[in-house]
Amino acid sequence: MSELLRRYGLPLTTAMTLATLVWVVMMVVLPYFVMVEYSFHRNLTVTEIGGPRDVYTLENYASLFRGTDLTAWEFSDDFRVFLRTIWGSALVTFVCLVVCYPVAYYLALGTSKERAAFMLVLLVIPFWINEILRTFAWFILLAYNGPLNAVLQGMGIIDAPVRWLSGSGGVIIGMTYAFLLFMMFPLYNAIETLDRNQVEAARDLGASTWRVHWRVVVPHAKPGVAVGCIMVFVLAASSYIVPYLLGSPGTRWFTQTIYEWFFEASDWPRGAAYAFILLGLCVAFIMVMMRVFKVGLTDIAK
Amino acid sequence: MKTTRGSDLVMRIYLVLFFLYLFVPLVIMSAATFNASRFPTVLPWQGATLKWFEALWADEQMWKALWSSVGVGIAVILVSVPIGVAAALLLDGVHKKARSLLYAVMVSPLLTPGVIIGISTLIFWERLGVPGGLHLAVVGQSSFIIAYVMLMVLARLQRFDRSLEEAALDLGATHVQAFRRVLLPHLTPAILSSAVLAFFQSFENYNTTLFTRGTDVTLTIFLASKVRTGLTPAVNALGLILISLTVAGAIVYEIMRRREAQRALAARKAAEREEIGQLAFGAG
Numbered sequence: 001m002s003e004l005l006r007r008y009g010l011p012l013t014t015a016m017t018l019a020t021l022v023w024v025v026m027m028v029v030l031p032y033f034v035m036v037e038y039s040f041h042r043n044l045t046v047t048e049i050g051g052p053r054d055v056y057t058l059e060n061y062a063s064l065f066r067g068t069d070l071t072a073w074e075f076s077d078d079f080r081v082f083l084r085t086i087w088g089s090a091l092v093t094f095v096c097l098v099v100c101y102p103v104a105y106y107l108a109l110g111t112s113k114e115r116a117a118f119m120l121v122l123l124v125i126p127f128w129i130n131e132i133l134r135t136f137a138w139f140i141l142l143a144y145n146g147p148l149n150a151v152l153q154g155m156g157i158i159d160a161p162v163r164w165l166s167g168s169g170g171v172i173i174g175m176t177y178a179f180l181l182f183m184m185f186p187l188y189n190a191i192e193t194l195d196r197n198q199v200e201a202a203r204d205l206g207a208s209t210w211r212v213h214w215r216v217v218v219p220h221a222k223p224g225v226a227v228g229c230i231m232v233f234v235l236a237a238s239s240y241i242v243p244y245l246l247g248s249p250g251t252r253w254f255t256q257t258i259y260e261w262f263f264e265a266s267d268w269p270r271g272a273a274y275a276f277i278l279l280g281l282c283v284a285f286i287m288v289m290m291r292v293f294k295v296g297l298t299d300i301a302k
Numbered sequence: 303m304k305t306t307r308g309s310d311l312v313m314r315i316y317l318v319l320f321f322l323y324l325f326v327p328l329v330i331m332s333a334a335t336f337n338a339s340r341f342p343t344v345l346p347w348q349g350a351t352l353k354w355f356e357a358l359w360a361d362e363q364m365w366k367a368l369w370s371s372v373g374v375g376i377a378v379i380l381v382s383v384p385i386g387v388a389a390a391l392l393l394d395g396v397h398k399k400a401r402s403l404l405y406a407v408m409v410s411p412l413l414t415p416g417v418i419i420g421i422s423t424l425i426f427w428e429r430l431g432v433p434g435g436l437h438l439a440v441v442g443q444s445s446f447i448i449a450y451v452m453l454m455v456l457a458r459l460q461r462f463d464r465s466l467e468e469a470a471l472d473l474g475a476t477h478v479q480a481f482r483r484v485l486l487p488h489l490t491p492a493i494l495s496s497a498v499l500a501f502f503q504s505f506e507n508y509n510t511t512l513f514t515r516g517t518d519v520t521l522t523i524f525l526a527s528k529v530r531t532g533l534t535p536a537v538n539a540l541g542l543i544l545i546s547l548t549v550a551g552a553i554v555y556e557i558m559r560r561r562e563a564q565r566a567l568a569a570r571k572a573a574e575r576e577e578i579g580q581l582a583f584g585a586g
Contacts, residue, residue: 004395007467009477019388024404027445028411031422038425103320106313121556126324128552130506132525133541137327139529140334140342140538147330147344177327209309230413238415241508245529255417262513268425275421282415 039273043266060273078257078274085254086281088168089236092175096183096232097225099176104187104224105217109196120188127181135245138174139165142246170246171253178242179235183228190224191217226293234282254278328545335538342535354535358543361536367524370436371505374520377440378447378504379497385444386451386496387489393452394459409453411446416509419445424513434516442514443504450503451496458492461566491562495555502551 004013040056048054067076075083107116126134141148142164149161164170194217202212218225243253258278261271290296330344335355338348358364393404411419423442424434432438462485470480508522515523528537 016388016392019385020392023385023448031426034426035422125549128548137331140331141327238417275418279418
């Protein structure tokens with residue numbers, strides 16, 4: 001603080017501190033706490049507030065699991081949606097990693113700097129385009145009478161048009177497309193710092209291509225893999241627009257469940273509890289990735 | 303780099319497929335705008351038309367949503383840029399221990415899902431008696447956009463030569479003068495580009511806005527609801543316009559970023575040369 005005062009004087013320091021406090025306290029920390037506190041309330045009518053039912057409860061959290069019987073392999077609707085969200089997001093993350101790795105490697109080490117720079121600009125363009133538009137593009141492509149079915153039929157790969165938008169397939173395809181580049185850039189940045197000579201050395205010493213990647217490139221790219229996976233998983237798990245546009249009632253996402261509790265059932269405390277569960281899922285994933293890949297928060301925020 | 307011809311070829315094919323995968327959907331979506339068909343599709347092609355642009359132009363709801371988005375974007379700039387600059391300066395000046403904790407809190411909104419930011423903002427203000435609406439969308443969006451501004455300003459701040467500030471103060475400048483005449487000009491490029499970024503981030507935001515908007519409609523909300531209900535190629539026309547704007551924006555931003563990077567490089571080289579010159583002078 002004394003350092004700040006010396007550099008900026010009292011009025012500026014006060015203004016800076018106040019502005020920062022408004023942000024950190026009123027816009028970040030307090031809303032989190034209020035949301036969590038709210039999630040332990042019952043959904044009460046105005047007359048019930050202050051009455052005997054106005055106590056803290058875990059009901060909203062328990063309701064996610066109500067009706068779930070693991071021994072009989074039965075899940076409540078909301079819990080099934082939750083599991084689908086975890087599984088779907090993990091799948092999207094994995095597919096993004098596999099699809100991006102070769103391209104990121106090529107851009108970082110496999111080609112000249114000028115060529116890589118040009119291709120990176122090409123990559124930046126769709127990256128800037130809104131998630132809704134990227135999803136909408138697939139809405140058109142995957143339509144029953146759409147171009148994809150027409151092309152596949154024309155090539156003789158399928159006999160009859162496929163209903164892409166009635167299963168989870170459309171959602172997974174759309175998410176992979178929408179979040180792919182959030183994997184690409186962290187991966188590229190990480191691989192780019194690898195000294196080409198290390199790859200050359202490994203190859204000269206007789207390592208196979210597979211071994212070069214597994215023992216030299218991938219270990220070096222670990223922070224990038226972690227950051228990319230965190231980005232894609234969090235974006236996928238918390239996506240609303242992709243399942244909204246490309247999904248069907250049978251493929252609801254957890255964000256849609258939360259939205260329904262808020263604005264259709266008007267049960268805000270339960271919506272808040274579910275939102276906190278979603279946040280918990282994302283934080284757990286981030287923690288696991290940070291632990292497994294041994295990266296810090298500073299690496300991620302870049 | 304020596305690779306066998308075979309794997310080189312596979313890589314090339316893969317890259318071509320990858321870029322096709324990236325761009326073909328966007329091209330098809332844009333092409334569907336010009337199809338006379340009532341539904342947005344390219345097959346069957348029923349003749350080229352511009353009528354969907356006219357339909358979009360005549361859509362009053364679209365204009366209302368557009369102006370809402372622009373208004374929210376400008377408000378977000380006005381909120382985020384000053385707070386982001388203040389937060390960066392504060393973070394730069396506090397003790398090491400406080401810094402890492404504060405840093406973690408400040409970047410946490412960037413890792414928080416947008417829907418959660420929207421929900422927590424909605425609940426917090428509703429409990430204070432403020433209902434949802436465009437104003438709340440501004441608050442919700444700003445809570446994470448400030449973090450972007452803060453990071454960009456902080457990066458620029460790392461390259462600030464503090465002795466300039468010291469010199470100004472020693473020569474009798476007031477703190478406010480030193481700030482306005484020495485530090486602020488140095489930060490201006492970062493402030494300008496963060497303002498552009500803040501506007502874009504706000505303009506294209508959907509997740510946070512979805513929960514905080516009340517009954518107001520921004521352009522992204524309008525777009526999403528149009529796809530689900532009342533889909534005509536007018537939606538594609540809107541998409542095409544937005545894509546064109548984004549591409550133009552992305553190119554301008556790239557050019558600015560590169561020029562800035564080049565300037566930084568040049569400055570570093572000049573400083574090195576000067577150092578070498580001084581060494582040579584000292585030796586002579």
